[in-house]
Every structure is written in structure tokens, then in C-alpha cells.
Amino acid sequence: MAKINNKDVLQSYIxxxxxxxxSVHEKRILYRLVEMxxxxxxxxxxxxxxxxxxxxxxxxxxxxxxxxxxxLVNEKDKNHKIAKEALESLSQKYLIYEDSEVWEKxxxxxxxxxxxxxxIIKFKLEPKIWDxxxxxxxGFRKYELKTxxxxxxVYSMRFYELMSNQKSPLSxxxxxxxxxxxxxxxxxxxNDFTKxxxxxxxxxxxEKSPYSFTYKPEKPSRKIIGFTFFPVYxxxxxxxxxxxxxxxxxxxxxWDLSRPVLQYLKHQFEFTSTEVKTHVELFKTAQSQIDDFVxxxxxxxxxxxxxxxxxxxxxxxxxxxxxQT
DNA sequence: ATGCCAAGACGGATGAACAG
DNA sequence: CTGTTCATCCGTCTTGGCAT
Numbered sequence: 001m002a003k004i005n006n007k008d009v010l011q012s013y014i015x016x017x018x019x020x021x022x023s024v025h026e027k028r029i030l031y032r033l034v035e036m037x038x039x040x041x042x043x044x045x046x047x048x049x050x051x052x053x054x055x056x057x058x059x060x061x062x063x064x065x066x067x068x069x070x071x072l073v074n075e076k077d078k079n080h081k082i083a084k085e086a087l088e089s090l091s092q093k094y095l096i097y098e099d100s101e102v103w104e105k106x107x108x109x110x111x112x113x114x115x116x117x118x119x120i121i122k123f124k125l126e127p128k129i130w131d132x133x134x135x136x137x138x139g140f141r142k143y144e145l146k147t148x149x150x151x152x153x154v155y156s157m158r159f160y161e162l163m164s165n166q167k168s169p170l171s172x173x174x175x176x177x178x179x180x181x182x183x184x185x186x187x188x189x190x191n192d193f194t195k196x197x198x199x200x201x202x203x204x205x206x207e208k209s210p211y212s213f214t215y216k217p218e219k220p221s222r223k224i225i226g227f228t229f230f231p232v233y234x235x236x237x238x239x240x241x242x243x244x245x246x247x248x249x250x251x252x253x254x255w256d257l258s259r260p261v262l263q264y265l266k267h268q269f270e271f272t273s274t275e276v277k278t279h280v281e282l283f284k285t286a287q288s289q290i291d292d293f294v295x296x297x298x299x300x301x302x303x304x305x306x307x308x309x310x311x312x313x314x315x316x317x318x319x320x321x322x323x324q325t
Numbered sequence: 326a327t328g329c330c331a332a333g334a335c336g337g338a339t340g341a342a343c344a345g
Numbered sequence: 346c347t348g349t350t351c352a353t354c355c356g357t358c359t360t361g362g363c364a365t
Contacts, residue, residue: 186328191358196327223357 025086060127
């Protein structure tokens with residue numbers, strides 16, 4: 001496997017290999033890792049219900065737990081076989097790191113484990129790998145990683161690399177393109193090349209990537225000898241915040257509820273995060289429909305304190321109030 | 326999904342025919 | 346003789362289909 005010299009290279013190594021060599025489930029594990037790293041960076045807590053956990057030991061190794069459902073989308077909910085395969089293969093992927101002082105072999109994941117009963121995946125990460133995830137989680141490389149994860153055609157990947165941040169048109173000869181894609185001996189007819197390579201890639205980039213292109217065949221005579229690609233920027237695909245927000249929403253109610261509301265619920269009524277999450281829809285509606293929701297709660301508070309179950313009292317009071325309005 | 330192929334269409338190259 | 350037009354030819358492209 002690749003020999004690397006510093007963290008940047010390590011990053012780009014994961015990125016590039018993720019594009020081509022990783023199965024879809026391995027990719028999902030990596031991407032979840034980045035999301036978890038991001039949550040940690042931002043100081044958000046995982047709610048107790050979702051089984052995610054990050055623990056650091058004295059030596060910088062990181063213990064990760066995530067539910068199997070995190071890496072499954074359409075498949076059956078508790079498919080251990082898929083998780084096993086993904087972990088097995090991920091744990092066999094390694095990098096060789098060498099600088100003037102050390103030589104080391106770094107596995108992407110260490111000691112993978114599956115808690116069958118709870119359907120939880122556990123594994124360790126080398127400090128360097130975790131650093132890498134943290135870095136991904138901060139910058140646009142996370143976006144890159146995500147993009148790398150989502151393309152289906154490898155040619156889309158290559159074109160994405162070519163076109164990202166490209167301002168001026170690019171020209172390539174047919175041979176150069178074929179060599180770039182390692183398909184020198186395929187597509188003897190140029191139209192097949194456009195049909196199977198360029199068009200599908202363009203289609204996928206148009207749909208998913210902020211960087212796409214239009215192209216023009218270069219034919220000084222009848223024969224097409226090359227292509228010129230004109231970059232097209234699709235900013236609407238650049239906005240990955242929406243997606244991140246969606247994801248965070250699932251993790252933390254903080255996203256839906258204003259800070260004062262959340263604070264009030266937690267400190268005055270002693271709601272736990274899970275409880276807030278359970279009723280998050282109700283609180284959300286209340287927050288938007290009741291003029292000053294915090295004031296409303298403070299009014300309820302006095303009466304609620306006398307009730308056996310103050311939280312329940314509040315919930316009922318909110319429901320009642322919402323019915324009226 | 327990917328690579329290959331057949332048939333017909335197309336475009337440019339060539340050169341014969343023709344007009345001036 | 347020279348320049349223009351047009352038919353013809355050849356290689357390449359397009360379309361659609363087939364096989365894996």
C-alpha cells in the first residue's frame with residue numbers, strides 16, 4: 001500500500017483510495033467517522049439513544065462505537081454480515097508512514113468488533129487516522145470525501161478531480177484521456193468512449209457535483225482526436241450544510257430548538273436530552289406558535305412544581321395551549 | 326453496467342466536367 | 346488555362362442492438 005510522509009498525504013491517500021478501492025459500506029464507515037469527528041469538534045454530545053461513542057485513551061488511540069444501522073441504508077436493519085465484511089476489509093487496509101525518524105505501518109481501523117446483540121460496531125483508530133478524520137471534518141475536504149463516497153462511476157471521480165476548481169477550459173487528446181482512465185485498449189470507436197465514459201460522468205457530475213463540464217470534440221478533420229472540457233460550476237450542489245444540518249438534527253435537538261428554550265427545558269424542568277428528543281416535535285411547534293415560549297414555560301412552572309410530574313404537566317399545558325391557538 | 330459490432334448516414338477529399 | 350461545381354468514394358460517426 002501507499003507510502004506516506006505526512007498527514008496531508010495521509011488525508012489525500014484516504015481520499016483517493018476511498019474513491020476507487022473502498023466498498024460502499026467501508027465508505028459509509030469512513031464518512032460516519034468524519035461526522036462523528038465533527039460532532040466532537042463542535043462540542044456536541046451524542047444523545048444516549050443513538051449508540052455512538054468516542055473515547056480517547058492515554059496514548060491517543062480512539063475507541064469508536066457506532067450502530068450498524070449507520071452504515072446500512074436499504075439493507076436489512078441488522079445485517080451483521082455486511083458490517084463484518086466491511087470491517088474485515090477496512091482493517092486490512094493500511095498505510096506505510098515514514099519520515100526521517102520513524103517507519104510505521106498504520107491500519108485504518110484496529111481490533112474491530114461487533115456486538116451482535118446490540119448491533120453495534122466497535123473499533124480502535126490510530127491517533128494519526130483520527131487526526132485525519134478531524135481534519136476532514138473541519139474543512140472542505142470533508143465535502144470532497146463525501147463526494148468521493150457518493151459517485152458510482154469511477155469516471156465521474158476522475159472528471160471531478162479534473163474539473164474541481166478548474167476555471168479555464170481543458171483540452172485532452174483521446175489517447176491522453178484513455179491513459180488517464182487506464183482504458184487504452186478499450187473503446188476502439190470514439191463514440192463508444194463518449195457514450196460510456198464522458199456522458200455518464202457528465203450526467204453524474206451534473207446531478208451531484210458542484211463541478212461539472214460541457215465538452216466539445218476536437219476534430220481538425222473528420223476524426224475526433226481530442227476533447228475540450230469547459231468547466232461548469234453548480235453552486236447549488238456546493239451547499240452541503242443542508243445535509244449536515246439534517247444529520248445533526250437527528251443527533252441533537254439543539255438544532256431545532258433555540259438555545260434559551262433548550263436551556264429552560266433542561267435546567268428548569270430537568271428534561272434529559274432523550275426526553276427533549278422524544279418531544280422535540282411538540283416543542284418545535286410550541287416554539288414557533290407560542291409568542292414567547294420561554295415566558296409561557298415560566299408561567300407554567302409555578303403550577304407545574306406542585307404537580308406530581310412537572311414535565312408531564314408542562315407537556316399537557318403546551319398541548320392545551322396549542323389547541324387554543 | 327460495459328464493451329463490441331453492423332448498417333446506414335455523414336463529411337471531406339478528390340477529380341472529372343464544364344464555364345469563362 | 347483557370348476556377349467552379351458536382352458526383353463519387355472512403356473513412357468516420359451515429360444509432361441501435363447484442364452479448365456478457
